[in-house]
Every structure is written in structure tokens, then in C-alpha cells.
Amino acid sequence: MAETGTTTPRERYRAQVQAEIKERAWEQIAAAGASALSLNAIAKQMGMSGPALYRYFAGRDELITELVRDAYRSLADAFRAASAAGGGLTGLAHTLRDWALDDPQRYFLVYGTPVPGYHAPDDVTTIASEIMTALLDACADLPADGPPTPLAAHLEGLGDQWTTGHPAPPAALHRALTCWTRLHGVLSLELAGHFNGMGFDPTLLFTAELDTLTGASAN
Amino acid sequence: MAETGTTTPRERYRAQVQAEIKERAWEQIAAAGASALSLNAIAKQMGMSGPALYRYFAGRDELITELVRDAYRSLADAFRAASAAGGGLTGLAHTLRDWALDDPQRYFLVYGTPVPGYHAPDDVTTIASEIMTALLDACADLPADGPPTPLAAHLEGLGDQWTTGHPAPPAALHRALTCWTRLHGVLSLELAGHFNGMGFDPTLLFTAELDTLTGASAN
DNA sequence: TTGCGTTCGTTAGAAGTTGTAACGCAGACC
DNA sequence: GGTCTGCGTTACAACTTCTAACGAACGCAA
Numbered sequence: 001m002a003e004t005g006t007t008t009p010r011e012r013y014r015a016q017v018q019a020e021i022k023e024r025a026w027e028q029i030a031a032a033g034a035s036a037l038s039l040n041a042i043a044k045q046m047g048m049s050g051p052a053l054y055r056y057f058a059g060r061d062e063l064i065t066e067l068v069r070d071a072y073r074s075l076a077d078a079f080r081a082a083s084a085a086g087g088g089l090t091g092l093a094h095t096l097r098d099w100a101l102d103d104p105q106r107y108f109l110v111y112g113t114p115v116p117g118y119h120a121p122d123d124v125t126t127i128a129s130e131i132m133t134a135l136l137d138a139c140a141d142l143p144a145d146g147p148p149t150p151l152a153a154h155l156e157g158l159g160d161q162w163t164t165g166h167p168a169p170p171a172a173l174h175r176a177l178t179c180w181t182r183l184h185g186v187l188s189l190e191l192a193g194h195f196n197g198m199g200f201d202p203t204l205l206f207t208a209e210l211d212t213l214t215g216a217s218a219n
Numbered sequence: 220m221a222e223t224g225t226t227t228p229r230e231r232y233r234a235q236v237q238a239e240i241k242e243r244a245w246e247q248i249a250a251a252g253a254s255a256l257s258l259n260a261i262a263k264q265m266g267m268s269g270p271a272l273y274r275y276f277a278g279r280d281e282l283i284t285e286l287v288r289d290a291y292r293s294l295a296d297a298f299r300a301a302s303a304a305g306g307g308l309t310g311l312a313h314t315l316r317d318w319a320l321d322d323p324q325r326y327f328l329v330y331g332t333p334v335p336g337y338h339a340p341d342d343v344t345t346i347a348s349e350i351m352t353a354l355l356d357a358c359a360d361l362p363a364d365g366p367p368t369p370l371a372a373h374l375e376g377l378g379d380q381w382t383t384g385h386p387a388p389p390a391a392l393h394r395a396l397t398c399w400t401r402l403h404g405v406l407s408l409e410l411a412g413h414f415n416g417m418g419f420d421p422t423l424l425f426t427a428e429l430d431t432l433t434g435a436s437a438n
Numbered sequence: 439t440t441g442c443g444t445t446c447g448t449t450a451g452a453a454g455t456t457g458t459a460a461c462g463c464a465g466a467c468c
Numbered sequence: 469g470g471t472c473t474g475c476g477t478t479a480c481a482a483c484t485t486c487t488a489a490c491g492a493a494c495g496c497a498a
Contacts, residue, residue, distance in 0.1 A: 013494095014446095032336060115255075151424060229475095
């Protein structure tokens with residue numbers, strides 16, 4: 001509390017306004033998706049004029065980029081906490097699911113439909129590799145099962161490209177990739193509502209997939 | 220050819236213009252995503268004024284809905300052809316992948332980030348169930364392996380809800396769901412570019428997942 | 439306490455979007 | 469040939485993002 005650093009009152013005010021802008025932006029995104037985000041509406045909500053927001057963000061794109069950054073950081077933090085708690089791959093998976101269900105549009109901001117021209121800034125990919133590292137560590141802890149796959153051979157030595165210089169056995173790389181794609185497959189379809197009206201509980205499908213990832217009995 | 224039905228010249232012209240509008244719309248979507256679709260730009264491309272398009276589509280939303288419908292129909296047709304060709308689940312999977320790679324934004328229009336308020340019209344869900352039926356049939360043809368899963372028990376008798384009155388064994392339901400989510404998991408992350416710079420071939424990951432779905436050796 | 443300078447919020451305006459309304463023309467049908 | 473339906477137009481309203489110029493307030497420093 002006392003350690004606010006060497007921040008001038010102006011800087012503190014600026015940070016506070018920026019935070020409120022992002023908060024309103026998240027509300028709008030949760031309500032109507034990222035494409036419906038309107039700077040004007042945010043400004044009106046905050047009781048100020050439209051162009052005022054340009055003192056805080058260069059434009060709509062920069063605001064969204066900042067939100068994407070925050071979303072990545074949020075997931076990375078959740079993963080770090082889960083890793084520290086020692087829940088293993090199961091803990092990581094449930095952390096991911098909870099994080100996704102907590103704000104579906106935030107999940108889609110990270111893993112959803114990309115805009116063709118857009119290229120994420122470097123620090124975002126850095127956070128993404130941090131997330132991958134946590135997943136890879138959890139996968140490396142599991143005992144190897146079955147014979148080495150052809151894909152694993154193809155993956156040989158690629159681990160330090162994904163993460164920050166992090167050697168891992170090819171089988172762990174394969175398993176991490178599989179975890180990622182399978183859990184994302186269930187989650188994204190569930191969040192998008194593609195299971196609506198099918199009459200089953202998506203939670204069971206998620207845990208079933210998780211079981212194939214961690215359990216000895218595969219499928 | 221000769222059988223154009225009882226179409227007046229006006230109707231034929233109208234259908235032709237509508238088709239060209241959709242064609243331009245697909246070009247725009249492929250270039251910059253669905254959120255960047257502009258009726259004005261389409262009109263300018265076609266050499267007419269903006270409001271003229273409203274003779275053919277009630278608005279932007281209706282045009283996009285129509286494109287979504289076409290996308291679903293396109294995938295359903297591709298699946299029907301693959302089923303007729305007798306390629307089995309493997310054929311279906313490669314059909315899906317080819318269809319997705321052919322126009323990533325079209326794939327995302329079907330399986331990508333949903334707009335919170337939007338609800339798909341009934342006929343779209345009908346086509347979706349047709350797609351599910353093809354997948355379910357291919358899964359039912361495969362021999363059952365392993366013990367019945369808890370999820371399969373939960374899925375008991377749900378098949379005729381997804382498809383059009385199509386009884387299927389629970390194990391096939393579970394396998395169909397797993398196919399869907401796993402293939403979508405790999406495909407959507409690949410198309411979104413999340414594998415970029417990781418140095419491996421996404422095709423191998425896709426086929427590896429497909430092998431776990433069809434092959435006897437599971438993982 | 440008295441300036442000074444940075445920063446903020448304002449209004450005005452350009453250029454774009456979706457969508458509506460009213461008008462004229464032209465093609466189709468009787 | 470007359471009538472009627474439908475198409476494309478321009479004009480306009482209400483939005484959007486974003487720039488430019490102005491004034492006021494605030495923090496800092498002398």
C-alpha cells in the first residue's frame with residue numbers, strides 16, 4: 001500500500017482512468033462481443049466526450065490489443081497459481097475451464113476467430129509461451145505411456161522454441177499439444193453454444209477428454 | 220439446364236444479383252474477416268449505390284446469416300459426398316480439413332466466435348444436425364473398443380435428438396462427439412495461427428489425432 | 439504564493455458506416 | 469399501349485472512429 005513507487009498524482013489518475021476504460025470495455029465485450037465494442041459508448045458511460053478516450057488509447061485497435069494482453073496475462077497468472085498449487089495436469093485443465101467459463105468472450109479474445117490482417121505484438125507471444133511452459137511442465141511430469149509416436153519424432157527438440165529454452169522429451173511435447181487441442185476443442189464448442197439442445201452435460205465431455213489425457217486407460 | 224422452372228426474368232436477375240453480392244461478401248470476409256464486411260464497399264464494387272443492396276438483403280445481419288447458411292450447406296454437401304464415396308471416418312475428417320483450409324474464414328463463420336445476442340435460425344440447426352448425422356454414421360460403422368465409458372452411459376438415447384430420429388449406440392455417440400471436438404480443436408488453433416512459429420507441421424498433428432480416433436491403438 | 443508548462447477534456451469537423459424515405463425510370467405483363 | 473411492380477437513385481438521419489484546435493485545470497518549481 002505504502003509502496004506506490006514514484007508515481008506522480010497525474011500518473012495515478014491516468015492509470016485509474018485507463019483501468020476504468022478497460023473495465024467498461026470488458027463489460028461491453030461480455031455483453032455483445034468484441035466487434036461491438038464502441039469507444040463512444042464507453043466515453044458516454046464514463047460521463048465524458050468521445051475524443052477524450054484518445055488521450056488514453058491511440059484507438060480502438062490499441063484498446064483491444066491491451067485487453068488481449070490482459071486476457072493472456074490473466075490466464076498465465078491462473079496457470080502459474082495452479083502449477084504452484086501442485087494440481088498437475090488435472091489442476092491446470094480445470095483452471096483453464098473455470099477461467100473460460102468465467103468470461104467466455106475473454107476466452108474467445110485469446111483463442112477465438114482471428115482477424116486476418118492482425119499480428120499480435122511480441123510480448124503477447126511471450127506470455128503465450130509462458131502458458132505453454134506451464135502446460136509442458138505438467139505433461140513432462142506424467143509417466144510416458146505407449147510407444148513413441150511418429151509425431152513425437154517430428155517434434156524432437158522443438159520444445160525450446162515454444163517455451164523459453166525449455167528442453168522436454170518429444171513425448172511430452174506431443175502430449176502438451178494434444179492437451180491443448182483437445183481441451184480447446186471441447187471448450188470452444190461449448191462456449192460457442194454448439195452443444196445447446198443436445199441434452200448432455202459438457203462438463204462430462206470435458207472430464208472424459210481430460211481422463212484420456214491423464215489416465216492410464218487411453219482412448 | 221432447360222429446367223429453370225417457372226422463373227420470371229425479374230426473378231432470374233434478382234437471383235443473379237443476390238449471388239454476386241454474396242460472392243463479393245465472401246471475398247471481403249476472406250480478406251478481412253466477417254466483422255469488416257461492408258455493404259457500402261460491396262455496392263461500390265458492383266458499381267451501384269449503397270442503399271440499392273437493401274432491395275436484396277434486409278441488412279448486414281441478414282446477409283451474414285445467409286452466408287452462414289451457405290457455409291453450413293457447403294459443409295453438409297461435402298460430408299454427404301464423402302459419405303457416398305465411402306471414405307469412412309477418415310474420409311470425413313480429411314473432407315473437413317480440406318473444407319476448412321479452403322476458406323478459413325468460412326470455417327470460423329460456422330465454428331468460430333459467436334456473437335452473444337445472436338441466435339441461429341431453425342434451418343441452420345437442421346443442416347447442422349445433418350452434418351452430425353454423417354459423422355455419427357461414420358462412427359457407428361467402427362468397431363467398439365474398450366469398456367463403455369461413463370459419458371456413454373450419460374449419452375444413452377440422446378442420438379435422435381441430435382440427428383433426425385437416428386438411433387445410435389451410446390459408444391458411437393461418444394465417439395462422434397470426441398471426433399468433433401478433437402478435430403475442431405486442432406483445426407481451429409491451426410487456422411487461427413496459434414501454431415505459427417512452433418516449427419511443426421499441423422497436418423501431422425491432425426492425422427495423429429485422427430489415428431487415435433480410428434485406429435486400434437489409442438492414446 | 440505566483441507563475442509556467444504539461445496534460446486533460448472540450449467542441450468542431452472529416453470520413454466512414456448502416457439504414458430509411460421519397461422520387462423517377464424502366465421493364466414486365468395484360 | 470397503359471398500368472403496375474420493382475429497381476436504383478439521391479437525400480438524409482444517426483451512428484461510428486479519429487484529427488485538430490482551443491481552453492481550462494492541475495502539478496511543479498521558483
